[in-house]
Amino acid sequence: MTHSTESGPGAGGVSLAELEARAAARRDRPAYGHDALISCDRLVRIFSADGVEVQALQGLDLLVREGELMALVGASGSGKSTLMNILAGLDEPSAGAATVAGCDLLAMDAKERLRYRREVVGFVWQQTGRNLLPYLTAAQNVSLPMQLRGGARRRAGRAQELLDLLGVGRCRDRRPHQMSGGQQQRVALAVALANEPAVLLADEPTGELDSHTAEEIFAAFRTANEELGTTIVIVTHDQAVASEVRRTVAIRDGRTSTEVLRRTEVDATTGQEAVVAREYAMLDRAGRLQLPADHVAALDLRDRVLLELESDHLGVWPDPEQRES
C-alpha cells in the first residue's frame, strides 16, 4: 500500500499539500448567505392533499440584503404565497434552510415562533380586512402589537409618529370602516412597523386598489424603507410596483428563475439620469439555470441543447440533430 507524502503527488497527480490548500480555501470561503438578512437555501415545500403531492417550492434560493426594498413576481401558483407564509413564520418548509435576521425558521419552538412573528417580521396582506381589527381605531390598531410585546414605552407617541410618517395622521381616531382602502393599507403598514421589525413582508398590498391609490401605498412603503431602514419584500402582480424597485425577482415553478436589477445611470454628455434595467437568469449551486420562457420559445429549444464554453461566456444552441429529425 502506498501513501502520498506531504509534498508528493496524491491521487490523480495532485499533491497532498495542494489538496490541503484547496480544502482550506473552501473552508475559508464565506458560507452561502452569510451577509444576507434573509437567506433561503434550497427551500422545498410539499403539500399533500387527498393523496396528491404538490411541490410548491422546489429548491428555492433567495438572498435579501439588509435595507433592500425588493419585489417578488411570478404567475399564479408559482409559489410566492408559500414562500411569504414561510418567511412570516406561519408555515414551515419541508426541507432546506431559511434564516431571517439570524432566526432559523426550521428550528424555532412555539414560543420563539410567536416572538418572531411579533418582533422580527411585520406583514401587510392584500385583504385590507385581514390587517386591521374593525372595532379599534387606527391609533389603537397600531398600539396593539406594542402592548402585546410588553414594555409599552413611547406607545402613544410612536403610534402617532408612524401614522404621520405614512400620511394618515388624521385617521388616528377612525375605525377601519371610516377610512378609504388606501388609508386602511397605510394604517396596516403602520401596524406592521409598530414593533420595529427587521423585515416587512407584503403580499399583494396594492391588489385591491386602483392605480392612483396603489401608487400612494407604494410611496408609503418606500418611505418606510428610506426613513426607517426597514428591509421590505413585496409580492406583486402590479407591473408599476415591480418596475419601481431596484430588484425584482421572478419565481417560476417554485424556484427563483430571473432577476431584474435597475440602476440609475447618468449620460456623460447630457448629464441626464436614466434608469437602466437588466435581466439576469439565476444559477443555483448545483449549476441549474432556468432559461427565460421567451428565449426558449424563440429558438424552439427542447430537451437536449448544445453548450459551448467560450473564454468569457457560454453559448446555448438547439440540438442540430433534433432540428433535422
Ligand SMILES: Nc1ncnc2c1ncn2[C@@H]1O[C@H](COP(=O)(O)OP(=O)(O)OP(=O)(O)O)[C@@H](O)[C@H]1O
Ligand atoms: N395548503 C395547500 N395545500 C395544497 N396545495 C397548496 C396549498 N397551498 C398552496 N398549494 C399549491 O402550491 C402551489 C403554489 O401556491 P402559491 O399559493 O404559493 O402560489 P402563488 O404564486 O402565491 O399564486 P397566486 O399568485 O395565485 O397567489 C400551487 O400549485 C398551489 O395550488
